Amino acid sequence: MKHIKNTLESDGYVILEGFLTEKEIEELKQETNKLIQEMPEQSQRTVFNTITAQQNRDKYFLESSDKIRYFYETGALDPEGKLLVDPNIALNKIGHALHELNPVFRKLSFSEKVKEIAFQLGFEDPAIPQSMYIFKNPGIGGEVIPHQDAWYLYTEPKHVVGFWFALEDATIENGCLWFSKGSHKGGVHRRCIRNPDKSSDELLIYTAPAPTYQKSHFTAAPVPKGTLILIHGQVVHFSEVNKSEKPRPAYTFHVIEQKDNKYSEENWLQLPEGRQFLSLYKTN
Numbered sequence: 336m337k338h339i340k341n342t343l344e345s346d347g348y349v350i351l352e353g354f355l356t357e358k359e360i361e362e363l364k365q366e367t368n369k370l371i372q373e374m375p376e377q378s379q380r381t382v383f384n385t386i387t388a389q390q391n392r393d394k395y396f397l398e399s400s401d402k403i404r405y406f407y408e409t410g411a412l413d414p415e416g417k418l419l420v421d422p423n424i425a426l427n428k429i430g431h432a433l434h435e436l437n438p439v440f441r442k443l444s445f446s447e448k449v450k451e452i453a454f455q456l457g458f459e460d461p462a463i464p465q466s467m468y469i470f471k472n473p474g475i476g477g478e479v480i481p482h483q484d485a486w487y488l489y490t491e492p493k494h495v496v497g498f499w500f501a502l503e504d505a506t507i508e509n510g511c512l513w514f515s516k517g518s519h520k521g522g523v524h525r526r527c528i529r530n531p532d533k534s535s536d537e538l539l540i541y542t543a544p545a546p547t548y549q550k551s552h553f554t555a556a557p558v559p560k561g562t563l564i565l566i567h568g569q570v571v572h573f574s575e576v577n578k579s580e581k582p583r584p585a586y587t588f589h590v591i592e593q594k595d596n597k598y599s600e601e602n603w604l605q606l607p608e609g610r611q612f613l614s615l616y617k618t619n
């Protein structure tokens with residue numbers, strides 16, 4: 336525990352096996368099963384996956400900071416929002432306020448052991464801006480392209496740190512994380528921001544094309560379930576498609592520093608007027 340700050344600063348990520356108990360893992364998974372039962376009606380799903388309704392789809396995403404919303408895998412819905420696959424494998428993720436609105440996810444996110452990690456990392460007044468449950472279901476769970484989390488949640492001068500909890504064993508076959516060790520030392524390569532051009536249909540844009548990263552620079556991080564991986568906001572990482580027969584679920588949230596630190600107004604994730612991100616140390 337003493338060295339996690341050093342490891343994060345030298346490697347760009349830290350692997351902490353056995354962070355979650357079996358009971359905590361089960362609670363999170365059972366709660367997610369309940370959330371799947373509460374999946375939105377077909378009419379509400381439509382807005383989301385219709386290619387012609389880019390703006391509506393972006394809007395659904397952009398307004399999810401204080402809600403629990405459902406994001407589907409490509410190919411899981413027809414243009415009318417009808418499920419083309421089993422509802423249990425249709426979702427890509429649920430986000431982005433599980434840590435705030437769902438009691439089970441809230442309990443873990445603001446647990447003493449999470450606070451202790453933030454403290455060890457040197458956070459003085461940390462907050463959690465967002466959380467997600469990632470499904471990565473077999474056969475449909477898509478790849479996540481190489482990226483830095485700072486593309487999406489840009490803060491300065493102290494960068495964001497991702498907390499990623501494996502809820503099943505993550506293996507090379509089922510799409511574990513891969514890291515480019517030390518890549519966090521090379522700055523932020525591009526950003527994903529709210530489009531300043533309000534006349535455009537695209538509400539979100541990248542500030543530069545996707546950089547090319549050499550696959551040979553990446554190391555796989557297969558981990559047993561219950562592992563917490565800490566992810567430096569500037570370390571380049573990705574995950575492949577799930578080629579196995581089983582899901583590779585993970586719960587993840589990000590931690591930002593609020594003391595003498597700026598959260599970019601260009602970030603996609605903004606709370607409604609007058610709201611603040613929940614302080615990690617002051618919330619139970």
Ligand code: FE2
Pocket residue numbers: 482483484497572
């Ligand atoms: Fe990431």
